[in-house]
Amino acid sequence: MSEKSTPKVFSNRWADTVGPGGGGSARDFCRCIEQTGARPQRATRFHREHQDTTAPGWVRLLELIEEAADDGREVFKPLVELTAEQRRQVVTLPPTIAKLTAVKHFVLYGSNLVRIPPEIGAMRSLAEFTPYTSYRLHWFPYEITRCPDLRRSTVSTRALYGNYKRRPPFPLLSAAADGGRGVDLGDLDPGVWGAAAIRGCSVCDGPVEGADLRQVWISLRTSGADVLPLLVNACSTACVEALPAPAEGYVQTPHAGGPGVTQPTAGRRSR
Numbered sequence: 001m002s003e004k005s006t007p008k009v010f011s012n013r014w015a016d017t018v019g020p021g022g023g024g025s026a027r028d029f030c031r032c033i034e035q036t037g038a039r040p041q042r043a044t045r046f047h048r049e050h051q052d053t054t055a056p057g058w059v060r061l062l063e064l065i066e067e068a069a070d071d072g073r074e075v076f077k078p079l080v081e082l083t084a085e086q087r088r089q090v091v092t093l094p095p096t097i098a099k100l101t102a103v104k105h106f107v108l109y110g111s112n113l114v115r116i117p118p119e120i121g122a123m124r125s126l127a128e129f130t131p132y133t134s135y136r137l138h139w140f141p142y143e144i145t146r147c148p149d150l151r152r153s154t155v156s157t158r159a160l161y162g163n164y165k166r167r168p169p170f171p172l173l174s175a176a177a178d179g180g181r182g183v184d185l186g187d188l189d190p191g192v193w194g195a196a197a198i199r200g201c202s203v204c205d206g207p208v209e210g211a212d213l214r215q216v217w218i219s220l221r222t223s224g225a226d227v228l229p230l231l232v233n234a235c236s237t238a239c240v241e242a243l244p245a246p247a248e249g250y251v252q253t254p255h256a257g258g259p260g261v262t263q264p265t266a267g268r269r270s271r
Contacts, residue, residue, distance in 0.1 A: 025084065025088060026084040026085075026087040026088050026110065026112065027087070027088060027110065027111075027112045027135070027136070028088065028112055028136065030047075030135055030136040030159075032044055032045075032047075032136075032138060032168075033138065033158070033159055033160075033161075033163075033166070033168045034166065034168070041166065041167075041168045041169060043169055043171075043172075043258070043259060044138070044161065044168060044169050044170065044171050045171045045172075045191060046114075046115075046171050046190060046191050046192065046193070046194045047091070047114035047115070047136065047190065047191065048189070048190060048191030049091045049114055049190070050091075050190065050196060051090075051091050051092050051196070052089060055086075055089035055090075056085075056086055056089065057082055057083075057085070057086030057087060057088070057089030057090045058089060058090060058094075060081065060082055060086060061078055061082070061090055061093075061094065062094055062096065064078045064081055065078070065094060065096050065097060065099065065100065066096070066099075068100055068103065069096075069099035069100055069101075069102075072102040073102065073103065074102055074103060074104040074105065074125070075103070075104065075105045075107070076100060076103045076105070076106050076107065077107040077109075078108075079107075079108060079109065079110070079111060087110075087111065087112060088112050089112075090111065090112060090113065091112060091113060091114045091115070092113060092114065092115050092116070092117060093113070093116060093117055093119075093120070094117070095117055095119045096119075097117065097119050097120060097122075097123060098119040098122035098123070099122075100123050101122065101123065101124055101125060102125055103123055103125060103126060104125050104126065104127045104128065104149075105126075105127065105128040105129075105130070106123065106126060106128070106129050106130065107130045108130065108131040108134060109130055109131070109132050109133060109134075110132075110133045110134065111131060111134040111137070112134075112136060113131065113134050113136065113137050114136045114137065114138075115137070115139075115141075115190070115194065115195065116131075116137070116140055116141055116144070117141065117195075118141040118142075118143035118199075118200070118202065118233075119143070120141065120143060120144050120147070121141070121143030121144060121145070121146035121147060122146070123147055124146075124147065124148065124149070125149060126147040126149060126150050127149045127150060127151055127152065128150075128151070128152040128153065129144075129150060129152075129153045129154075129155075129223065130153070130154045131153075131154075131155060131156075132154040132155065132156055133156055134156065134159075135156055135159045136159070137155075137156075137159065138159055138160055138161050138229070139160065139161050139170075139194070139217075139228075139229045139230070139231055140222075140228045140229070140230055140231070141202065141230065141231055142202040142203070142218070142230040142231060142232040142233075143202055144222055144228070144230070145220065145222055145230070150222060150223045151223055152223055153222070153223040153226045153228075155226050155228065157226060157227075160228065160229055161217070161229040161257075162217075162219055162229050162250060162251070162263060164227075164249065164250075164264075164266070164267065165266065165267065166266050167263045167264070167265070167266040169257065169258070169259060169261065169263075170217045170229065170255070170257030170258070170261060171194075171257050171258070172256065172257045172258030172259075173215040173216065173217070173256045173257050173258075174192050174193060174215070182210065182211075183210045183213075184210070185197060185198045185199075185208060185209075185210050185213065186199075193215075194215075194231050195233075198213065198233045200233075200235075201233065201234055201235035201236075201239055202231075202232045202233045202234060202239075203232065203234050203235075203239035203240075203242055203243065204235065204239055204242075206235050207235065208233060208234075208235045209235070212235055212236060213233065213234070213235070214232075214233075214234040214235070214236065214237060214239070214240050215231065215232065215233055215234070215256070216232045216234065216240055216243075216254035216255060216256060217229060217230070217231060217232070217251075217254065217255050217256070217257050218230050218232060218243055218244075218246050218254045218255075219246050219247050219250035219251060220244065220246060220247055221247045227247045227249075227250060232254065240254055249264055250263070250264065251263055251264075
């Protein structure tokens with residue numbers, strides 16, 4: 001480098017999205033999806049963690065959501081208000097995010113989340129969604145398609161089921177095998193069903209009875225360049241049949257996941 005040349009300085013676009021450090025790691029390590037290697041990837045399953053609703057991080061998050069709903073803010077970055085230990089305590093979001101109807105940009109950079117609740121579909125002003133580097137977040141609820149203004153997202157796509165770079169398998173959905181018969185949909189094992197409770201149909205928003213539950217995966221381009229794996233909890237076969245066509249370059253029908261699903265070749269990207 002010559003004496004006259006000036007080093008190029010790159011700005012850190014995520015500098016204001018990271019919470020305070022200290023007190024240990026803010027995230028748990030996840031090995032669900034392999035990032036390297038030529039061998040076929042092992043079967044996947046949902047994360048089993050239940051949310052501890054007594055944890056200080058959860059309680060503080062509830063407070064922050066109420067504050068954001070009351071003041072009508074358009075940009076919401078709740079994790080910057082939590083300590084590292086508190087961020088680690090939050091593995092999902094409260095249903096009260098449905099109150100955030102004015103939020104246009106929802107920032108969850110570097111979270112420890114393993115799932116997003118369907119109530120995100122009530123955030124009707126959401127235009128930009130940033131769960132970037134949330135490496136334990138492998139899928140999203142179909143209800144995110146109810147956000148009509150969502151045009152931009154920043155997602156760590158390598159961590160997603162079915163991502164085009166590695167094509168990791170989708171977890172096998174239990175409702176595909178038994179239709180949910182005899183299951184209490186208000187008290188579920190999230191490691192099996194993807195949620196601790198299923199309250200309504202992802203498609204028509206009607207009630208769901210255990211015997212009628214239909215769970216399927218579908219990959220859709222919900223915003224920008226990102227194709228997201230979406231979990232559908234449907235109340236009937238008719239609602240499954242009403243789903244839109246999947247994104248090009250992905251499994252072209254709604255499916256139940258598991259090793260029997262043939263995905264396009266890894267490395268093939270949709271247009």
